Amino acid sequence: GESVGLHLPTLSVQEGDNSIINCAYSNSASDYFIWYKQESGKGPQFIIDIRSNMDKRQGQRVTVLLNKTVKHLSLQIAATQPGDSAVYFCAENMGGGGADGLTFGKGTHLIIQP
Amino acid sequence: ETGVTQTPRHLVMGMTNKKSLKCEQHLGHNAMYWYKQSAKKPLELMFVYNFKEQTENNSVPSRFSPECPNSSHLFLHLHTLQPEDSALYLCASSQDRRSNQPQHFGDGTRLSIL
Numbered sequence: 225g226e227s228v229g230l231h232l233p234t235l236s237v238q239e240g241d242n243s244i245i246n247c248a249y250s251n252s253a254s255d256y257f258i259w260y261k262q263e264s265g266k267g268p269q270f271i272i273d274i275r276s277n278m279d280k281r282q283g284q285r286v287t288v289l290l291n292k293t294v295k296h297l298s299l300q301i302a303a304t305q306p307g308d309s310a311v312y313f314c315a316e317n318m319g320g321g322g323a324d325g326l327t328f329g330k331g332t333h334l335i336i337q338p
Numbered sequence: 339e340t341g342v343t344q345t346p347r348h349l350v351m352g353m354t355n356k357k358s359l360k361c362e363q364h365l366g367h368n369a370m371y372w373y374k375q376s377a378k379k380p381l382e383l384m385f386v387y388n389f390k391e392q393t394e395n396n397s398v399p400s401r402f403s404p405e406c407p408n409s410s411h412l413f414l415h416l417h418t419l420q421p422e423d424s425a426l427y428l429c430a431s432s433q434d435r436r437s438n439q440p441q442h443f444g445d446g447t448r449l450s451i452l
Binding site: 256258260265267268270275317326327329 | 342344379380381383430442444
């Protein structure tokens with residue numbers, strides 16, 4: 225079946241380095257994608273989103289890249305800080321101007337090494 | 339402050355008990371959602387309400403009963419739950435279910451079934 229997934233369950237990076245978290249999706253009709261960050265004991269927190277008519281979108285220290293040809297989504301975090309340690313989820317909203325909720329991947333646990 | 343508040347944060351109940359989870363959003367949104375988050379699994383959509391009307395029941399057992407008295411409040415009534423229902427239950431809201439806008443989550447209720 226169609227699903228949203230993440231390539232790596234755990235990613236360990238040095239503090240100050242850039243982090244790249246990847247996500248593959250299989251539903252070609254998906255037209256909206258979101259990245260969430262979930263810290264221990266908290267709910268998912270919105271980071272950045274991108275619509276399918278865009279290839280790239282930048283926020284504060286974060287960049288999302290969308291490659292529709294290979295159905296790939298990535299989140300880049302610049303100058304990683306200890307506070308970036310969390311589980312990161314990508315989610316897709318299937319086409320049609322909205323869906324009944326989002327389809328989430330399993331998440332990647334980002335670990336920041338001092 | 340997430341704008342979405344869930345109570346209680348933790349709940350322990352026996353299989354014969356009846357309890358309710360509460361969610362309140364202060365964002366002026368019109369769509370509200372219940373998700374279940376189990377260990378090592380993606381978030382699972384349970385119910386969707388749009389303008390107080392239930393628009394999605396994602397094959398959820400009848401021992402879970404949602405209620406949405408207005409666009410700001412959402413309840414999840416629980417009765418005769420099973421041990422496998424132990425999980426983090428997350429509430430989210432968005433502008434409405436048709437727009438590609440991010441969902442904003444509460445911090446969840448950690449439910450343990452004895």
